[in-house]
Amino acid sequence: MSAPQSPVRAASVPRRxxxxxxxxxLSLVTRTLIVAVAGLATIxxxxxxxxxxxxxxxxxxxxxxLRLWPREFTLENFDRVFTSxxxxxxxxxxxxxxxxxxxxxxxxxxxxxxxxxxxxxxGSTALFxxxxxxxxxxxxxxxxSLFRIITGAGLYGTYWAVILPTAASAFGLFxxxxxxxxxxxxLLEAARLDGAGHLQTFLRxxxxxxxxxxxxxxxxSLLSSWNDFAWPLIxxxxxxxxxxxIGLLYLQGQANSDxxxxxxxxxxxxxxxxxxxxxxxxxxxxxxxxxxxx
Numbered sequence: 001m002s003a004p005q006s007p008v009r010a011a012s013v014p015r016r017x018x019x020x021x022x023x024x025x026l027s028l029v030t031r032t033l034i035v036a037v038a039g040l041a042t043i044x045x046x047x048x049x050x051x052x053x054x055x056x057x058x059x060x061x062x063x064x065x066l067r068l069w070p071r072e073f074t075l076e077n078f079d080r081v082f083t084s085x086x087x088x089x090x091x092x093x094x095x096x097x098x099x100x101x102x103x104x105x106x107x108x109x110x111x112x113x114x115x116x117x118x119x120x121x122x123g124s125t126a127l128f129x130x131x132x133x134x135x136x137x138x139x140x141x142x143x144x145s146l147f148r149i150i151t152g153a154g155l156y157g158t159y160w161a162v163i164l165p166t167a168a169s170a171f172g173l174f175x176x177x178x179x180x181x182x183x184x185x186x187l188l189e190a191a192r193l194d195g196a197g198h199l200q201t202f203l204r205x206x207x208x209x210x211x212x213x214x215x216x217x218x219x220x221s222l223l224s225s226w227n228d229f230a231w232p233l234i235x236x237x238x239x240x241x242x243x244x245x246i247g248l249l250y251l252q253g254q255a256n257s258d259x260x261x262x263x264x265x266x267x268x269x270x271x272x273x274x275x276x277x278x279x280x281x282x283x284x285x286x287x288x289x290x291x292x293x294x
Contacts, residue, residue, distance in 0.1 A: 046270065046274075050267065051068070051070060052259055052260055052263040053077055053078070053266075053267045054070050054073055054075070054077070055072070055260060056071075056076060056260075057258075057260055059071055059072060060259055060260050077260035077261050077263070078264045078268075080258070080260075080261050080264075081251070081264050081268070085254075085265075086239070086240065086247075087247065089240055090242050090244050090246075091244060091268070093159075093241060093243050094226055094243040094244045096159065097159055097162055097163060097225060097232075098221075098222050098226045101162075101167065101221060102221040104167040105166065105167055105168060105169050105172060106172070108173075109168070109172030109175070109176045109217055110176050110202075110206075110207070110210065110213075110214070111202070112131075112177075113172075113173055113175070113177040114176070114180055114198075114202050114206055116128050116177045117176075117181045117183075119198070128173075128177070132170055135174075139231060140230070143230070143234060146231070147234060147235075157237045157238060158241075161236070162228075162231065162232045162236065165231065166224070166225060169217075169220075171220070172217050172221065175213065175217065176210075176213060176217065180206060180210070180213075183205075187205055187209075188201055188205060188206075191204070191205050211283065212283050212284075212286040215280055215286075219276065219277065219284050222273065223273055226244075226273055227273075228243075229246065229249075232245070233246050233249070244265075244268065244269045247265070248262070248265050251265050
C-alpha cells in the first residue's frame with residue numbers, strides 16, 4: 001500500500017495546475033492578438049481599395065477626409081473604367097494567358113517532379129540543383145536573352161511570347177519532387193510488379209494522390225501569371241493584347257489623378273485571384289504541408 005500524499009504536496013498540485021492554465025490562456029490571448037494585428041495589417045490595403053473604388057469622384061476630390069465607408073455608395077468609377085478602356089478585352093487576355101501558362105507549367109512540374117523523385121539517371125542530382133539555381137536569377141537578368149529568342153522565333157507581339165518563357169517553373173519542380181518523395185514506395189513497386197510502366201504508374205497512382213499538390217501548383221501558376229507585369233510589358237506591343245497589370249499602368253498614364261478609377265481597376269484585377277484562393281484554400285494548405293514546405 002502506497003504512503004498517503006502529504007497535505008503540502010497535495011495543495012501544491014492545484015496551484016501548479018492553475019498556474020499552467022493561466023500561462024496557457026495568456027499564451028492563447030497573445031497569439032490571438034498577434035494574428036489579429038497581422039490580419040488587419042494585411043487586409044487594410046484591400047479595404048481602402050474598396051472604399052476608394054466605391055466613393056464618388058466629388059468626395060475624393062472635395063478635400064474632405066475619407067470615412068471608414070463611402071458617404072455615397074456609387075459605381076461611377078467602374079462605369080468610367082469600362083467606358084474609357086477595353087477592360088473586358090484585357091481581362092480576357094489575362095484569363096487566356098494565365099490558363100494556358102498554368103496548364104503547361106503544372107504539367108511540366110508534375111512530370112519533372114516525378115522523374116527527379118522516382119527515377120535514377122546519370123546527372124539527375126546535378127541537373128536538379130542547376131534547375132534550383134535558376135531561382136536566384138531575377139527575370140531582369142535574362143530579359144535581353146529572352147527578347148532575342150522570341151524575336152528570332154517570330155513570336156514578338158503575340159500571346160506565345162508571354163506564355164512560352166513561363167512554361168516551366170523551378171519552384172514548381174522543387175515542390176512536386178518534395179511531394180512525390182513522400183508517396184509510399186510500396187505503392188509504386190506494387191504497380192511495377194503488376195506490369196505498369198512509368199507512364200501508367202504516374203497517371204494511375206501518382207496523380208490521384210497528388211490532388212493537394214496540383215491545387216498548390218495551379219494557384220501559384222495562376223497568381224504568378226495573372227500578376228506578371230515586366231515581361232508582358234516588353235513582349236506585347238499592341239493595346240488590344242494587353243493584360244490587366246499593363247492596362248492598370250496605361251490607365252495611370254491616362255488619368256494619373258483619377259484615384260477612384262485606378263482603385264476600381266485594381267479591384268477588378270485583385271478580386272478573381274482572391275476568390276480562387278478563398279474557394280480552394282484548404283487544398284493549398286494541405287499541399288504545402290504534405291510537400292514539407294514550412
